[in-house]
Amino acid sequence: MKKVTFMAPNITCTAFYKMSCLSLFILSILALPGCALLNHKSLTQRAIKTGLNTVHTLDIYSENNTIHALFSGLDRNTQQLSLKYLNSSDAGKTWLAAVTVNQGLLSVKKSKRGNDFQIAAFANKVLAVWQTQGGEPWTGKIAAALSTDFGQTWQQIASPVGDEYAKIDQGYFDITADKLGQFHIVWLDDREEAGDTQGLRYARFSGQKNDLWELHTDLEMTACTCCWSSITSDENGNIQVLYRNDKPRDMMIRSSLDGGKSWQKAKTAGAFNWQFIGCPHQGGGLTSTQANKNTVLHSAIWNGKNSSQGIYYSQSELGKDKVAVLMPIGDNSSASADIAALDNDHLRIIYTSGDFESKSVMSKASSDGGQTWSDEQRLSADGAEPSHPRIIATENGFQFFWTQWQENGDAIAIISELE
Numbered sequence: 001m002k003k004v005t006f007m008a009p010n011i012t013c014t015a016f017y018k019m020s021c022l023s024l025f026i027l028s029i030l031a032l033p034g035c036a037l038l039n040h041k042s043l044t045q046r047a048i049k050t051g052l053n054t055v056h057t058l059d060i061y062s063e064n065n066t067i068h069a070l071f072s073g074l075d076r077n078t079q080q081l082s083l084k085y086l087n088s089s090d091a092g093k094t095w096l097a098a099v100t101v102n103q104g105l106l107s108v109k110k111s112k113r114g115n116d117f118q119i120a121a122f123a124n125k126v127l128a129v130w131q132t133q134g135g136e137p138w139t140g141k142i143a144a145a146l147s148t149d150f151g152q153t154w155q156q157i158a159s160p161v162g163d164e165y166a167k168i169d170q171g172y173f174d175i176t177a178d179k180l181g182q183f184h185i186v187w188l189d190d191r192e193e194a195g196d197t198q199g200l201r202y203a204r205f206s207g208q209k210n211d212l213w214e215l216h217t218d219l220e221m222t223a224c225t226c227c228w229s230s231i232t233s234d235e236n237g238n239i240q241v242l243y244r245n246d247k248p249r250d251m252m253i254r255s256s257l258d259g260g261k262s263w264q265k266a267k268t269a270g271a272f273n274w275q276f277i278g279c280p281h282q283g284g285g286l287t288s289t290q291a292n293k294n295t296v297l298h299s300a301i302w303n304g305k306n307s308s309q310g311i312y313y314s315q316s317e318l319g320k321d322k323v324a325v326l327m328p329i330g331d332n333s334s335a336s337a338d339i340a341a342l343d344n345d346h347l348r349i350i351y352t353s354g355d356f357e358s359k360s361v362m363s364k365a366s367s368d369g370g371q372t373w374s375d376e377q378r379l380s381a382d383g384a385e386p387s388h389p390r391i392i393a394t395e396n397g398f399q400f401f402w403t404q405w406q407e408n409g410d411a412i413a414i415i416s417e418l419e
Helices: 013-030 034-038
Strands: 043-047 052-063 066-075 081-088 118-122 125-133 140-147 155-157 170-177 183-189 198-205 214-223 230-233 239-244 251-256 284-291 294-303 310-317 323-328 335-341 347-353 360-366 386-394 397-405 411-418
Touching (some): 052 081, 066 125, 118 170, 118 183, 125 170, 183 230, 183 239, 198 239, 214 251, 251 294, 284 347, 310 347, 360 397
Parallel strands (some): 052 411, 284 335
Antiparallel strands (some): 066 081, 310 323, 335 347, 397 411
């Protein structure tokens, strides 16, 4: 250890007092927890050039410092429903030009936020999933396309749902890729024609077996009819799914420890015992971290029970039924949450707050693995009309996305970050 000697010049008592106050102020700032320091970062945001006049759906997927984005809406040139893929290899600073995924492939059905079309990637492989026209005018059938050149060209692959269910609406899906490059999908459909519930289905795509989907499994026979589900894969290859149950209408988690071959019993992400007839159109966000060689599950969920309505953070350990942490994040107007983990300690939740006419995108951060959370921070500008925010973690930090209505009735896609 080097020995350091400080030489202090002659100073007056008044100067010494001012310097002491300044030193105390600096020390007080340095003593703030990491979450508080995050709130002093400057916020930047800009519109993404999607090639669409108006954006109907949005999805993002991160892989190290690469961001994959998928948008659907009206093409700026053709005015036809279109699916656009973009990627950024520098954590969102620059983007390649938009590529039309469905060019020469199955058509795109109009959808909306909350029933977003999905993207996932592994190395040079990128998988896009959307709804095409089903067997009836009001139904959407899952269509899928694979790119093996980082999203520059696309080939139609088989749908995970057979043609025998073409007249059954298939939606509210999510996809992810595991460490082996296999893709996993969950979706809702009512092939049993229950009417007031839907089945939560699962399938895996490995690119083998004639490019067909495999391991088809019914994860839940009585899921909420129109709440989006979330699926993730951790660094050990475990698969987790977050979805809303029917009775009660609480959020549940199911996990697979063998790549989707078998599934553990469902466990609650928050036991509110919310009894409700209808659909709240609220899913949740799910991510995972590692602690002492154990997988920790972190979810952002919405509860509709009047006495405790709003967004909650939930934490549990893989393989254990008990919820370790359950705490409110937003007020009773908070909704549409997502969550991401930068590392084992740093988490962020993004959500909306307020009514339709005065809605804002808000965020809270944790620097201790979800045990405590910062004050909320508004990300959207005054007067904005944002919808369904999303968050991802890159090597450079967190990135925020949402759609935002314009005065002419069109919606644009926004990317935002704290610098």
